[in-house]
Amino acid sequence: MVTKHVKNHTCPTYFKTVRHRQATSWVVGECIKRRLINPGRVFRPRDVMDDMKQKYGVEVSYSVAWRGWEYANENLRLGMPEQSYTLLPGYLHMLQQTNPGSIVNLEVTDRNKFQYLFIAFAASIQGFLYCRPVISIDATHLKGKYRGVLFTAVCHDANQQNFPLAFGVGDSENDAAWTWFLNRVKDVFGENPTLIIVSDRHRSIHSAVEQAFPKAFHGICMYHLLNNLKTKFKSKSKELEQH
Numbered sequence: 001m002v003t004k005h006v007k008n009h010t011c012p013t014y015f016k017t018v019r020h021r022q023a024t025s026w027v028v029g030e031c032i033k034r035r036l037i038n039p040g041r042v043f044r045p046r047d048v049m050d051d052m053k054q055k056y057g058v059e060v061s062y063s064v065a066w067r068g069w070e071y072a073n074e075n076l077r078l079g080m081p082e083q084s085y086t087l088l089p090g091y092l093h094m095l096q097q098t099n100p101g102s103i104v105n106l107e108v109t110d111r112n113k114f115q116y117l118f119i120a121f122a123a124s125i126q127g128f129l130y131c132r133p134v135i136s137i138d139a140t141h142l143k144g145k146y147r148g149v150l151f152t153a154v155c156h157d158a159n160q161q162n163f164p165l166a167f168g169v170g171d172s173e174n175d176a177a178w179t180w181f182l183n184r185v186k187d188v189f190g191e192n193p194t195l196i197i198v199s200d201r202h203r204s205i206h207s208a209v210e211q212a213f214p215k216a217f218h219g220i221c222m223y224h225l226l227n228n229l230k231t232k233f234k235s236k237s238k239e240l241e242q243h
Contacts, residue, residue, distance in 0.1 A: 026068070033071075120166040135154070151170060166181075168180075
């Protein structure tokens with residue numbers, strides 16, 4: 001029950017322009033969805049926060065900006081991460097139809113959830129026969145909703161150019177994921193007695209190479225080794241570069 005009415009309000013205008021509880025993720029998504037029409041434009045949640053502040057004078061949290069960005073993408077039918085995973089089997093089938101000889105492997109959990117992915121194009125498989133038996137492997141972290149890691153295996157061709165061999169996706173750089181990926185590489189490209197594997201000093205890689213390629217020589221990438229030394233001996237980084 002209202003017992004007293006105050007006609008003159010003393011609230012500053014700041015409280016009238018920021019942190020509106022009406023600025024829900026749905027409202028934010030409706031406000032920004034036109035900005036996402038161009039698929040080549042990078043528009044991240046941080047950009048959503050800045051856009052809402054500059055255009056509407058409303059501050060929204062990162063989580064609201066993220067959910068609004070997701071809603072806008074779904075509303076524009078650009079696809080959500082969950083839907084993308086369901087398209088993988090069809091994509092891999094068409095990949096093999098249009099690139100005969102390509103090897104793909106999609107592994108799921110007992111609950112039919114994505115676990116690992118491996119792709120080696122036919123051109124890479126055939127081209128490796130004319131490359132040096134030196135395979136460099138590395139991984140980089142993915143920045144999508146479900147994170148994960150992208151595994152790569154490359155070598156050098158006769159022109160000293162990087163020649164991609166295989167790609168893989170896993171949950172993280174752990175023993176199981178690296179071992180699974182390298183076993184797939186072995187299945188496709190074989191195990192040459194003179195094969196050399198080059199990588200950084202990640203412990204999981206060391207363990208996986210021992211299991212998948214026990215006869216191969218495992219070398220350390222000089223670039224990664226130099227960076228590790230420079231990090232550990234910062235005061236002598238210039239001297240290390242000279243040597």
